[in-house]
Amino acid sequence: xxxxxxxxxxxxxxxxxxxxxxxxxxxxxxxxxxxxxxxxxxxxxxxxxxxxxxxxxxxxxxxxxxxxxxxxxxxxxxxxxxxxxxxxxxxxxxxxxxxxxxxxxxxxxxxxxxxxxxxxxxxxxxxxxxxxxxxxxxxxxxxxxxxxxxxxxxxxxxxxxxxxxxxxxxxxxxxxxxxxxxxxxxxxxxx
Amino acid sequence: xxxxxxxxxxxxxxxxxxxxxxxxxxxxxxxxxxxxxxxxxxxxxxxxxxxxxxxxxxxxxxxxxxxxxxxxxxxxxxxxxxxxxxxxxxxxxxxxxxxxxxxxxxxxxxxxxxxxxxxxxxxxxxxxxxxxxxxxxxxxxxxxxxxxxxxxxxxxxxxxxxxxxxxxxxxxxxxxxxxxxxxxxxxxxxxxxxxxxxxxxxxxxxxxxxxxxxxxxxxxxxxxxxxxxxxxxxxxxxxxxxxxxxxxxxxxxxxxxxxxxxxxxxxxxxxxxxxxxxxxxxxxxxxxxxxxxxxxxxxxxxxxxxx
Numbered sequence: 121x122x123x124x125x126x127x128x129x130x131x132x133x134x135x136x137x138x139x140x141x142x143x144x145x146x147x148x149x150x151x152x153x154x155x156x157x158x159x160x161x162x163x164x165x166x167x168x169x170x171x172x173x174x175x176x177x178x179x180x181x182x183x184x185x186x187x188x189x190x191x192x193x194x195x196x197x198x199x200x201x202x203x204x205x206x207x208x209x210x211x212x213x214x215x216x217x218x219x220x221x222x223x224x225x226x227x228x229x230x231x232x233x234x235x236x237x238x239x240x241x242x243x244x245x246x247x248x249x250x251x252x253x254x255x256x257x258x259x260x261x262x263x264x265x266x267x268x269x270x271x272x273x274x275x276x277x278x279x280x281x282x283x284x285x286x287x288x289x290x291x292x293x294x295x296x297x298x299x300x301x302x303x304x305x306x307x308x309x310x311x
Numbered sequence: 312x313x314x315x316x317x318x319x320x321x322x323x324x325x326x327x328x329x330x331x332x333x334x335x336x337x338x339x340x341x342x343x344x345x346x347x348x349x350x351x352x353x354x355x356x357x358x359x360x361x362x363x364x365x366x367x368x369x370x371x372x373x374x375x376x377x378x379x380x381x382x383x384x385x386x387x388x389x390x391x392x393x394x395x396x397x398x399x400x401x402x403x404x405x406x407x408x409x410x411x412x413x414x415x416x417x418x419x420x421x422x423x424x425x426x427x428x429x430x431x432x433x434x435x436x437x438x439x440x441x442x443x444x445x446x447x448x449x450x451x452x453x454x455x456x457x458x459x460x461x462x463x464x465x466x467x468x469x470x471x472x473x474x475x476x477x478x479x480x481x482x483x484x485x486x487x488x489x490x491x492x493x494x495x496x497x498x499x500x501x502x503x504x505x506x507x508x509x510x511x512x513x514x515x516x517x518x519x520x521x522x523x524x525x526x527x528x529x530x531x532x533x534x535x536x537x538x539x540x541x542x543x544x545x546x547x548x549x550x551x552x553x554x555x556x557x558x559x560x561x562x563x564x565x566x567x568x569x570x571x572x573x574x575x576x577x578x579x580x581x582x583x584x585x586x587x588x589x590x591x592x593x594x595x596x597x598x599x600x601x602x603x604x605x606x607x608x609x610x611x612x613x614x615x616x617x618x
Contacts, residue, residue: 250353
């Protein structure tokens, strides 16, 4: 769109601009064909289908989009991106919405995904490596006491097979690693 | 001997140790040497992209730069690690601004990346670089009659269908299983997602996805599911009990790594391939290799391990 006067970017522009490296086409190219929704294996559990979510973004429905569980229900399987006839990457869009909602600290509090992502990233920032048992607190209480027991039973079986790491692993040059990351983002903003 | 910079990834250190040891053993048989990337760090999995895009690229850039220093191309056995490293590599080659920014960060660890390495998944290395003929020559205990569901999962072939076989879908996993004497079954859900980290963040969704996969593998008559990713293996194997409880099903099917099957067919002792660490015993595989090897198949001068 060619304009002479400066206009405020729309919500759709703002979201599209967050997809810097992905090579996606802009969301305004969407023809609402719903191929993404048809390809999605998790669509039954989303409050808005991927197609509708893109439509809502293009319609500027910012609050409704941020209150949706759709992007936290995405498993990043890339089936939608593979099939979109217009070259949009809906799975990358889901990442953008995760980032955007965490950045604005605006997400549904009943979701486990935000806390899980933050824990994961904090762990790696500290040690350079992932540590599976460290994420347990984010979801272990889901399903109440029964769920807790079930998770513990599963954990014990894996422990007996030597498949649970007892001590978090860490890289050797953690100090350099952290200085490297601080050249990209301010660490205190994330930790 | 072909040499690669090997990126094991966090899961292969403990949870998926059987993938690691079977990959190394099998590669050695095929005259492929792995040199672990010195002081590698986590690839960021899927959670990093949920926090910051550039940060996710930085993590992978460091691993690529260390591999480049060793002068070797990268191989990753985990599909998620592969996908992250592969795409960061592509982005860095295509985008000088991004590369400049990443190199500014890498300076903090005395590293620099020029963009000279390639990234492959372990299965691509075996199928494309080693080749099915060379693999066939090493088979001493063909897995004759073993019905295998070849589970590709997602990030081995998506996004953008890198080596995804176009509209017809990929065949290389089935071809690999045929090469070691096994019988791939028609597994329509072989390209569907296992739920990945949703098992931690959105359990109900993941269990539903797992049920569909497991049921389809059973219906296809599979005795074992073969995977190429530690998270797929973990989800498909460790949550069968939960799926059964949730949906009233009665599914019990072993889930193993493709490298374990390859190694078994090449006469490597099951213990050296990590068999015994699974929650659902891989009996159909073990029964298959316990049979006497076909005498005609014994290849030139290679020692046939005791089954």
